Amino acid sequence: MFNEERRFEQPIRWAMVGGGRGSQIGYSHRSAAQRDNLFQLVAGAFDLDAQRCKEFGTNVGVSEDRCYSNYQEMFTKESQREDGIQAVSIATPNSTHYEICKAALEANIHVICEKPITFTTEQAEELKALSIEKNRVLGVMYGYTGFPMVQQAREMVKRGDLGDIRVVNMTFAHGFHNIEHEKNDPGLKWRVSPEVSGPTYVLGDVGTHAFYLCELITGLEVKRLSCMRQSFIESRAPLEDNAHVMMEFESGAVGTLWASAVNAGAMHQQKIRIVGEKASIEWWDEHPNQLKYEVQGEAPRVLDRGMGYLYNDVDGVASNRIGGGHAEGYFESWANLYHRFALAFQAADNDDQEALANLWYPDVNAGIEGVRLCEKCVESTDQNAAWVDYK
Template sequence: MFNEEFQLDAPIRWGMVGGGRGSEIGYSHRAAAQRDRLFTFVAAALDLDAERGRDFGTKLGLAPERCYPDYKTLFAEEAKREDGIQAVSIATPNSTHYEIAKAALEAGLHVICEKPATIHVEDALELKALAEKQNKMLAVMYGYTGFQMVHQAREMVRRGDIGAVRVIQMSFAHGFHNTEIEKNSPGAKWRMNPEVSGPSFIIGDCGTHPFYMAGMITGLKVKSLMCSRQSFIESRTPLEDNAHVVFQFEGGAVGTLWASAINSGSMHQQKVRIVGEKASLEWWDEYPNQLRYEVQGEPVRILERGMGYLHNDDPGVSANRQGGGHAEGFFESWANLYHRYALAIDAYNRNDKAFLESHWYPDIDGGIDGVKMVNACVKSADNGAVWVDYD
């Protein structure tokens, strides 16, 4: 079971950039970070409108003087305080991630960044080098990877339960943007603006989630890919609202990814299916407490979170906040990740390299991989759905 005992000398003083009033992602970060008392929310630059951000921040319990008009002022003023922030989460549009993360690292802060880490691969690599120089954690928020049964799948693959991986099927295909909702939704509008979101909409916004998860579970690296993308809502051109990607992995495995915002009637359809030589595994985020295990020639088994037959020696599998049968969901997954971020930050502060070598969390390497995938997909699709080398 999850250990709720306090594991740090003191909570990590934490701030936010973005995630203002009405932001679902902002609320998700705040709820997750404070769930286990390992982070204390003390300062923020929540909104481009300074007054609106201050009003919202004070209603969240922040002191008015620590509700800043922008990230530069946040970092500069907090650096002057003995009780200034030690870590920051970035929940702003894609095109701003690089500059804010760079400024945060230069200010000596640990960083948790929304995905994609950056628009350009070179920028993500620069951030990685800067984080290493500063000896600071640089994490990328892949929020679904805190689910225990995702870690169970990873352990089963690692231990050979399904044999060598042959095929990976990935999808994140919802229907919530099957009409031009961006006309009346600011949150959707920026995601479909290439100057803000970058060269991709749905591949970067949703497709990167199962892609990261598949790599986490299998450990396989992409060799080459081919992508076809469409803008069924024509005003979204050149950004896609539907895409199909075919992958060739190192070692011979193959895979597919369907990323879509126009899958009418679908809630999420985020699934990862791993087909091995002996058996297959399938995880679906709408049923996150279960993992489907299919051995050739045997009845299908539905493995349940919180049960003794799982690989509970892995802390990702055993991070149960309730016993089996009680549904755990999205916020538990995020809280599990923030718990891991806190332990990583503590290890960085203590320079405990041995702990960091064995401690998993979604780090900048996964973020770099996501940026590379998005850019390779755009290159392939814009050249007629041709095969392109991943590196």
């Protein structure tokens, strides 16, 4: 079971950039960060409007004098305080991630950033080098990877329960943007605007989630890929609202990724199926407490979170917050990740590089590969779905 007694001498002093009034993702960050009393929200640049920022910040318990009109002011003034912030979460549109991450790292502040962390791998690699230089952690919010059954799947692959991996089928194909909703939805409008969203829409927005599940669970490395992108809502071009990717991995395994916002009638449809020489597993984020396990020649079975037959000696699997049979969900997954980020921040602050190296969390490398995926898919599409080398 989850260790609720883990404590620091003082909670990590934490701030947010973005995520203000009406932000669903901002609420997700705050709920996750404060679940285990390892973080305390003490400052924020929650809104571009200074008055709205102060109103919102004070309403969620932040002192008025620590509600800042912009992130530059916050980083400067907080760095001058003895009780200044130690970490910041970035929940702003994509085009701002690079500059805010860079400014935070230069101010010696740990970072948790929404993805994509940058528009280019060159920028992402620059942030990685800076984080190493400053001995600061740069984490990426791949929020679905905190589910215990994802960690169970990872451990099953690692222990050879499936045999050699042959096929990976990745899907994140919802239907919520099947028509031009952005006409009346500012929150969607920026996601389909290249200058703010970057070179992709659904590949960066949802496809990277499914791709990181593959990376995390299987450890496979992509050798080359081929991508087709479509803009079924024509006004979204050149950004895609549907994409199909074929992949070849270095091991000889193959994979497919379907990312879509126009899968009419579907909720998330975020699924990953991993086919090995002996067995297959399948996980679906709409039913996150179960993992399908199908061994050739045996009756299919469904593994349930919290049960004694799982690999409960693995820290990630042992993050169950309540016994089996009870539903755990999205907020528990996010809280598990924030718990891991806190441990990573502590290890870096103590310069415990061994502990940091042995702790899994979605790190800057996960962010780099998400950016690389988008870049390579655009490159392939621009060459009529040609196969392109991944690295």
